[in-house]
Amino acid sequence: MKISQFAKQAGVSVETVRYYHREGLLAVPENSGSYRQYTNVHINKIAFIQKAKLAGFTLDEIKQLERLDASRDKDEIRRISEDKMQLLETKIAELVMAQTFLSELVLACKKSDNEPCPILTELRDT
Amino acid sequence: MKISQFAKQAGVSVETVRYYHREGLLAVPENSGSYRQYTNVHINKIAFIQKAKLAGFTLDEIKQLERLDASRDKDEIRRISEDKMQLLETKIAELVMAQTFLSELVLACKKSDNEPCPILTELRDT
DNA sequence: GTTGACTACGTACCTAGGTACGTAGTTTAC
């Protein structure tokens, strides 16, 4: 299939497909005539990229995972995955703290009557 | 005090101070002689910005909060804060899903013996 | 045989929050 049908099936934009080509994430398919012919191989590859993104990997890391897969370097794949989990852990903790902080402020704001909003005074003074 | 001492006390870089000036987040202090004189007012303002960042607000939103504070618009401040909490909620849920997914994969990888690493095969097939 | 849709390619632009650099003026130390 040609690029626009492929992009539609893969659930990304044509520009994104080209971007992945440029970044070396997605092999450029052979031409059939003047245009590139995309196949299920490419669909699967895009699906893999999307899933790895959902798992928190960056595009660079996804490229790296592919290389390690090719070289069957299981230990390194696991190391990278564990690092990523640690990073997710940290980010989650940060966001939870922000959320807790903010929810306390909003609660205080609801309780306050005609005083100035505690959200800003707390941010200023705590 | 002059900008470099101020930046040090505020815990940001000189470039960041200037950036905040450019973005209209931090008022440019009066000159004393040829150079700007920073005071505790500016220190407090930077501290406020840092805390609001920790609470998950973007610099644009922090500017907006200041304006609403000046106009004493408590309802709008609370609305923005609740929106932000919702956004934090969503982001946290996404990260937790990524983390859960990844931890299952790493666990499967540890259990596997001489098979190919399940992390990549799962990403490919699930 | 020309219009419209599609493709390929290259380059610029976008957000967010800065960072870095070059130039020119000023102040401080010796």
Next chain:
DNA sequence: GTAAACTACGTACCTAGGTACGTAGTCAAC
């Protein structure tokens, strides 16, 4: 009185993951 350090200002650059646009080629339909 001059060299080092500091300041002000403007502009360019950075990451990440794309998006948008301009040009030129190609293909199918009418």
